[in-house]
Amino acid sequence: MGFSLSSSWFLHPELHHVVSKMSFFDSFLFYIVHLVDKLGLWHRFPVLLGVAYLGIRRHLHQRYNLIHVGGINGQGYDTDEFSYRTADGKCNHPSDDSIGSQGTFIGRNMPPCTSQYGILDPHPSVVATKLLARKRFIDNGDQFNVIACSWIQFMIHDWVDHLEDTNQIELEAPEGVASGCPLKSFKFFRTKKVLSGDHHKSGAVNTRTPWWDGSVIYGNDEAGMRRVRVFKDAKLRISGDGLLERDERGVPISGDIRNSWSGFSMLQALFVKEHNSVCEMLKERYPDFDDEKLYRTARLVTAAVIAKIHTIDWTLELLKTDTLTAGMRINWYGFLGKKVKDKIGARFGPILSGLVGLKKPRDHGVPYSLTEEFVSVYRMHCLLPDTLILRDMRPENVDKENPAIEREYR
Numbered sequence: 001m002g003f004s005l006s007s008s009w010f011l012h013p014e015l016h017h018v019v020s021k022m023s024f025f026d027s028f029l030f031y032i033v034h035l036v037d038k039l040g041l042w043h044r045f046p047v048l049l050g051v052a053y054l055g056i057r058r059h060l061h062q063r064y065n066l067i068h069v070g071g072i073n074g075q076g077y078d079t080d081e082f083s084y085r086t087a088d089g090k091c092n093h094p095s096d097d098s099i100g101s102q103g104t105f106i107g108r109n110m111p112p113c114t115s116q117y118g119i120l121d122p123h124p125s126v127v128a129t130k131l132l133a134r135k136r137f138i139d140n141g142d143q144f145n146v147i148a149c150s151w152i153q154f155m156i157h158d159w160v161d162h163l164e165d166t167n168q169i170e171l172e173a174p175e176g177v178a179s180g181c182p183l184k185s186f187k188f189f190r191t192k193k194v195l196s197g198d199h200h201k202s203g204a205v206n207t208r209t210p211w212w213d214g215s216v217i218y219g220n221d222e223a224g225m226r227r228v229r230v231f232k233d234a235k236l237r238i239s240g241d242g243l244l245e246r247d248e249r250g251v252p253i254s255g256d257i258r259n260s261w262s263g264f265s266m267l268q269a270l271f272v273k274e275h276n277s278v279c280e281m282l283k284e285r286y287p288d289f290d291d292e293k294l295y296r297t298a299r300l301v302t303a304a305v306i307a308k309i310h311t312i313d314w315t316l317e318l319l320k321t322d323t324l325t326a327g328m329r330i331n332w333y334g335f336l337g338k339k340v341k342d343k344i345g346a347r348f349g350p351i352l353s354g355l356v357g358l359k360k361p362r363d364h365g366v367p368y369s370l371t372e373e374f375v376s377v378y379r380m381h382c383l384l385p386d387t388l389i390l391r392d393m394r395p396e397n398v399d400k401e402n403p404a405i406e407r408e409y410r
């Protein structure tokens with residue numbers, strides 16, 4: 001259907017079949033963005049042109065790069081009954097109760113690789129050494145410090161984790177790759193292949209709820225939710241020193257505690273406190289709300305605060321350009337801007353009033369899930385510094401200019 005500029009210097013051969021499926025107009029748009037990408041230009045565009053470029057990318061992405069994996073096996077339900085975040089993410093999409101729940105398939109933006117070398121092309125050691133390895137830690141703390149690194153892990157643990165097989169496997173790194181690394185082999189659990197019952201044959205499932213529902217502090221299922229709740233005044237468990245409570249084995253008690261460390265745990269404690277103070281505020285205003293109603297309302301508020309911080313604070317720091325600032329604010333408030341949205345709400349659809357607060361989900365004909373590619377780009381382990389320095393910040397000890405170092409973790 002689409003028109004073709006087939007020379008391979010311009011278009012990688014693997015992209016030909018993608019373009020050939022596009023409408024004439026869309027393939028024209030594709031060639032424009034592809035040219036801009038080849039020239040490395042978009043971030044130098046004036047803001048409006050840059051926003052138009054991002055808009056075209058999003059249009060193509062929504063039309064050609066949302067690939068559902070697995071069937072839709074849920075049922076309809078009474079949406080009025082479930083106007084809150086459920087423990088396992090069920091009943092949060094009006095057309096089907098299972099969409100976005102724990103244990104659903106992770107989608108895709110591209111079909112699985114068709115190369116005869118499978119995941120060995122490009123070879124993982126090339127990816128590890130050329131793409132992912134950090135040659136030198138560049139401290140750009142003014143823009144993007146270790147708290148920002150903790151934040152993105154905090155978000156990942158709200159959204160997505162591949163279910164793993166129980167057999168541990170060990171990979172020995174080739175000599176050239178392992179030479180600079182104290183570990184000569186890597187042990188890990190392989191992603192579990194689950195039969196998908198569709199033309200993909202198999203896929204991976206998400207052990208977390210992919211909704212932006214604060215499951216990182218609230219848990220991903222009924223048991224997780226019960227573990228963190230006090231069941232009085234809708235509060236979540238937090239210890240007297242303002243940090244997370246720990247169980248008898250010393251393991252922190254929170255919604256998701258996998259790969260925990262101080263930066264991540266600190267954000268969990270902070271948002272438990274946020275939830276608890278929202279509960280207090282709501283209880284004062286609505287004294288007849290019971291524990292359950294208070295909990296549900298406070299969770300909606302806290303999850304929305306988390307989503308807002310990520311969209312129009314964190315992401316703007318990460319991708320610090322005027323075009324990104326405009327793009328992310330348009331996502332949230334629409335072209336009409338914050339003042340108009342604050343006054344009249346999300347009345348004029350996603351472009352004018354932003355994506356937040358729409359009456360119906362816009363999932364472009366594909367049931368909502370996060371995707372394999374989304375997870376890959378968020379494997380931002382190289383944001384972690386080699387050494388974490390803990391300083392003594394107790395008021396009586398603080399040397400404000402240079403607080404004493406308590407411990408260093410390597």
Ligand code: HEM
Nearest residue numbers: 149150152153156160161162259261375378379380381383
């Ligand atoms: C001390 C901190 C961290 C530790 C110990 C840690 C450890 C791990 C481990 C063991 C896995 C699973 C093994 C694997 O699939 O490779 C994993 C997966 C992952 N980590 Fe981290 N990580 C940390 C920080 C971060 C940070 C800062 C990010 C930034 C976004 C991040 C993003 C991810 C992602 C996206 C995955 C894949 C999840 C999936 O399989 O669906 N991690 N991490």
